[in-house]
Amino acid sequence: MTSTRRLSVGVGLLSIAVGGLLLALPALGSGLVPRAVATLLTVGVGTVAVVIAGRRLFESDEPAVRLPSPESRPRYRTPGSSFAGLLDDVSTVGRRAVDETDDWDGDGEFAPRERVSAALHDLAVAVLARTEGRDAGRAADRLANGRWTDDEDAAAFFAEGLRPPLPRRASLPWVRPELPVARRARHVVAELADRAGTDAPDPTEGGGLAATDDAETGAYWPTADLPRERSTGRTRRVTVAVLLTSAVGVVAGLPGTVLTAAFGVSLAGAARVWRPSTDLAVSRSVSTRTPAPGETVEVTVTVRNVGDSTVPDLRLLDGVPAGLGVDSGTARFATALRPGKAASTSYTVEAVPGTHRFEPPVAVVGDVAGARETVQAVESVDGPATLDCGFERRGRESEAPRPQVTLASGSRTAGVSGAGVEFDALREYRPGDPPGRIDWNHRAKTGDLATVEFEEPRRPRVVVVLDARRAAYVAETPRGVPAPRHGAAAAFAVADVLLESGVPTGLATVGATDCWLPPKTGSAHRDAVRDRLAGDRAVPWTAPSDETVVADAAADLAARLSADAQVVLVTPLCDDGGVSLARRLDAAGHSVSVVSPDCTDPSTVGGAYGHLTRRERLATLRRRGVPVRDWDPTTPISEVAHVER
C-alpha cells in the first residue's frame, strides 16, 4: 500500500468516525462554526472530487493485448490481387492528358489506369505472340488497330485510348459506377484468358474484390510480451462515476444520489480485494498424431484450475498450429472454474502436409468484478506437441526431375580435372604430383616434366533451392496453403528421389530464413532435409516481413554452390523475382530446372491476370532453355518427381 493510499484510507476512516460522533452527539454539530466548516468541507471536497473525476475521465485505457487468431492460417496474397486492386483504384483521376510537365499525380507517378494499361499491353503482346505465332511488333500492331478480337470492349481498350467518354453518372459525387476503362480492361483479361486456353473469368463480375494486396507478416502467435496484467478500464470509469455522482448528490442535497456511489465503491473494492488464481494446467489430446493429408483431426483441450482460489472468468485460446485451420468446433472457450475443477473444449482441424507445432495456449483470467485481467501463455501443456502429416518417403516410386540429373555413378563428367581414367589435358609438372601421372613420353620428347590430367568422374551434386521470399507467399485463397509450403512438399519429393538414388543432394531456401544443407547422401542427411522442409522454422507459415533482393540472394547461393552443382529451383513464379533467380543461377553456370506449384485461380479477373502472367513466366524460362515443371498442388506429390521426356 503506497503512502497516498494509506493517507486516503486514514482520512476516510477518520471522517467516518467523526461523522458517527456527530450523529451520536448532535449537540456538537450545532452552532455557527460547525455549519461553516460543513459548508467549506462540502464545497472543497466536492470541487476536489470533480477535478479528480475530470482528470480520470481523460486518462486513456491501458493498451489492449493483441490476442492471436487460432481459427485460420495467416492471410496471404492471392496471385493477381495487386492487379485487381489496381483495377478497383481506376478512378477519374488521371483522365487528363499525361505529359512530362503535368504533375497531376505527385512525383510523376503513373495513375492506376496508366499502370493497368502498361501491364495489360505487355501481357497481351506476349499472349498474342505466343498463341498466334507472330512477333511482338506485329502483335502490338494488331492490338493498336483493335482487330485482335471480336469483343468490342476488349478491342477498344487498346484502340481507343485510356480516356473514353465518361457516363454522366460518373461525374456525380456520390455514385461510383465502373468506369469504361476498367470495364474494358476486364474484358481484355477475359479475352486473353480465352486465347490462352484457360477458363475465362466473367468480365462483368467486377469491383469490390475482397482480396488483400498484401500478406500478413506479424507473428502468428504473439506471446513475447506475456504474461501481462492490465486494467480493463472499468475501475477508472467507476471512479469517475462515483466522484461525480457523490459531488452532485451532496451539492444538490439528494441523499439517494450519494448512496448510489456505494455500488461503484463495492465494485472497485471487490476488484482490489479478490485476486483470481492464475495457476492453470492445460492438457491436450489429439485423435491421431500422424494424420494423412486431408484427414480430420480432433483436438481436445482441457484446462484445470490448480490454484486454491476460484477463477471467476477464464478465456482460453488454444495454440492451433499456424498451418492448420479450425474446421469445426472452436479453439476458444470461456468458463469459470473452482479450485480443482476442469473444463474442456474440442475442435477439428484438417491436416495439411508439414510438421505442425502447437503454440502455447493463451489464457485470459479476469477478476470477479471485471476490473483487471491477466493474459498469460501456458507454456507447459501435457500431450503431443506436434502433428506430423505427409513428407513421407516415396523413394523408388518416382524418378529424378530432369534427364540431366543422371542416376548412374560416374557416367557424368564433373567438368573438373583430376584423377580418373579418361584423358583430359596435359599440364606442367608441379612438385607433389603422383609419379604415375607424369607423361614420360613428353619428358623424352621435350625434356620437361608434364603431368597428365584425367576427367574426374563425380556424381552430380544437386541442390534443391526453395523460393520462400515474401513475394512467393501467395495462395489460391487468402487463407489457403501458401506456395512455399506446397514448394516444401515438392522440394522434399525431389530431394527424396535423388537421395534414394544416391545423388548427393543439398537444400537451400531463399527469403524467409537462411537455411543451407550442403549436398550429402545418407539417411541422416535425408532426415535433416525432411526436418527442415516439414517443420515451420526453415519455411515458416508466415510471410517474412522483408523483401529479398534477388540479385544478392542469387550471389550468396552461387558462392555456396560448387561449380558442378545442379539446381532444382522450387518457386511459384508469381512474380518476376522467381524468373530472375532461375536466370541468375543459370547464368552462374549451374544447370537449373524449375518446379513450380501453381497457386493461381483464374476464376476472377484478377486471378486470371495472375494466372496468365505466370504462364508467360513459364514460357519465358522454357524459351531460355530452363525446363519447368508446372505442378498443380491438388495432384499427388509424386507427380512432381517424374521425368519429363
Added chain:
Amino acid sequence: MSNGDPVSVSALPRFGVAVSALSVLVVCGLVAPAPAPLALAVVGGLALGAGLGRDAEFALTAGVAGLFAAVLVAGSEGRSVEWMLAAAVPVVLAWVTARHALRLGAQVGRAAGTLRVELVHLVSTTVLLAAGGGVGYLAYRSVAGSPSPLALGLLLLAVVAFTVSLR
C-alpha cells in the same frame, strides 16, 4: 481488449446482450411516468445499443450516462431513496454486462459456450451491488432523521478518500 478486429454483432454472446437490453427496458419502465426521464432513458438505451452493435466504447458509456441521468432526474422529482437505489441497479447491470459481452465477443466469440461465465459474472456483480447498496442503505438509515450537514460533508469526504485509495 480486442484482438484488432472490430467485434461483429454476430460474435456478441446472446445472454449478455439480452441482460443488457432487459436492464434498459427495466430502467425505462421505472422512469416511465415522467416524460423527460423517459426520453433520456430511451436515448441512452439506443446509444448503448449502438455502442454494443458497433463496438463503440464512447457510445456505450454515453448511453449508460443517459440512463443514469434519467434515474437521477426521475429521483429528484420526489422519489424515495429506496427507489433511487433500486433504479440504479439495472443501470449498473446494463453497463457491466454490455462491456463484459463486448470483451467476450472480441476474445472468445459466440461459437464457444459463454453462458456459464456470463452467469457467474452476472450473479457476482449482482451480489456485489446488493452488498454495497445494502451497506450504504443501512448507513443512510442510521443517520436518517438527524440531518447534520457536517456529517453529510464528512460522508462525502469518506467516499472520495476511499475512491482515491481504490484507484
